[in-house]
Amino acid sequence: DGGITQSPKYLFRKEGQNVTLSCEQNLNHDAMYWYRQDPGQGLRLIYYSQIVNDFQKGDIAEGYSVSREKNESFPLTVTSAQKNPTAFYLCASSISRQRHNSPLHFGNGTRLTVT
């Protein structure tokens, strides 16, 4: 079955360390997204990518970096510059960002805890 895989489900890191969250999709979707969710809050967009080797900042990109070297992969690095990294991170994809009638498909998230 096609879908989006985020790994790991839970991740623990010490403050000051960079950490990379994995997101892989086998849906052959062009567009991919990273969101952050804090307890009781909605989703906030970190970065998005419309095509390989291209990505754009979302609303809260500071302290994060991404790459899109392959269509199926869109890893997110949480750097030590991110002041409040503990959160639930969600990756999503859609056929194309230009097709605004196409739904987003989400992974089941990675819960990152930084102490």
Added chain:
Amino acid sequence: DAKTTQPNSMESNEEEPVHLPCNHSTISGTDYIHWYRQLPSQGPEYVIHGLTSNVNNRMASLAIAEDRKSSTLILHRATLRDAAVYYCILRDTASKLTFGTGTRLQVTL
């Protein structure tokens, strides 16, 4: 980005219909209305979307006001498995797909 407004929470009895409202008074002509729902510790799940006409699928129905400034997600018979946070968002080609805090639906026996 066009914004949506939803009630923070709603309650329903099991096997009764549920109408979840969403206001989007600044919607533009090219915005699609999308609904997603999220169970605890999971990613959001697509429910339904529409542009102008009412839409039905196996999960729900979407009723869109004639002026498109509001919409209603209809669950015809709520079950305990429908308890979730429901998000209404507007999507166009320039949208950053902003998710608000949604409506937390509680379903009781």
